[in-house]
Amino acid sequence: MLKVTFRVNGSQVTVEVPPDRPLLDVLREDLHLPGTKSGCRTGECGACTVILDGKPVNSCMVFAAQMEGREVLTIESLSDGDSIHPIQQAFIEEGAVQCGFCIPGMVMSAKSLLDRSPEPCRDEIREALSGNLCRCTGYQKIFQAVESASLKMKASQ
Numbered sequence: 001m002l003k004v005t006f007r008v009n010g011s012q013v014t015v016e017v018p019p020d021r022p023l024l025d026v027l028r029e030d031l032h033l034p035g036t037k038s039g040c041r042t043g044e045c046g047a048c049t050v051i052l053d054g055k056p057v058n059s060c061m062v063f064a065a066q067m068e069g070r071e072v073l074t075i076e077s078l079s080d081g082d083s084i085h086p087i088q089q090a091f092i093e094e095g096a097v098q099c100g101f102c103i104p105g106m107v108m109s110a111k112s113l114l115d116r117s118p119e120p121c122r123d124e125i126r127e128a129l130s131g132n133l134c135r136c137t138g139y140q141k142i143f144q145a146v147e148s149a150s151l152k153m154k155a156s157q
Contacts, residue, residue: 006067008033009077017064024048024059026067027074035075035104039133046132049105050074056112058131075104078111086156087111090149091142098136106132110146119150 005014008031015030024041027033027050036059039047043061050059051073059072078085087110090096097103106129113120113128120128125146134142 002065004064004068006069007071009072009074015064019063019065021064022060023050023052023062023064023067023072026064027059027072033074033076037101037104039101039105044133045102046105046109046129047102049108049132051108051112054112054115056109056128056131073108073111075108078107085111086152087114087146087149090145090152094141094145094148096137096141096145098134102132102134102136106134106142110149113146114150114153118154120146122147 001016001018003014003016005012007013008027013031015026017026024036024038027036028038036050037047038060039045041060043058046058048059049056052062053070078088087107091103091107109129109132113125117124122143125143129142129146
């Protein structure tokens with residue numbers, strides 16, 4: 001077992017983990033953050049996307065033992081009490097949510113994109129979300145939601 005200390009959603013945590021335990025499992029089971037979804041467990045679907053040190057990653061493909069001193073943001077970091085993030089609001093308003101399983105990963109990939117490129121073109125959005133699979137929507141409304149979120153975030157500055 002290894003003792004690992006890192007930041008999750010702004011709070012420092014210390015966990016004791018076996019070397020091969022995925023970050024996904026630590027987030028969901030040990031830290032009780034169920035918003036990060038477990039999909040394929042092979043890094044193909046993007047349902048488990050979190051932001052690690054400012055970049056989107058599939059948390060099923062990262063070992064918790066690699067987290068020492070690092071920073072993770074999960075979907076839970078985006079809401080503040082009763083208020084939700086403009087990206088989440090845009091997904092609702094644009095009808096981009098169907099079953100909702102892929103949405104936390106989509107939102108976190110979108111957040112990472114908008115953090116580094118506040119006014120992305122459609123091709124940038126497609127590229128940023130290319131690692132996230134959705135079996136329900138056909139992606140058009142998801143792309144529209146990211147564009148809408150970009151405008152909302154720009155207007156709120």
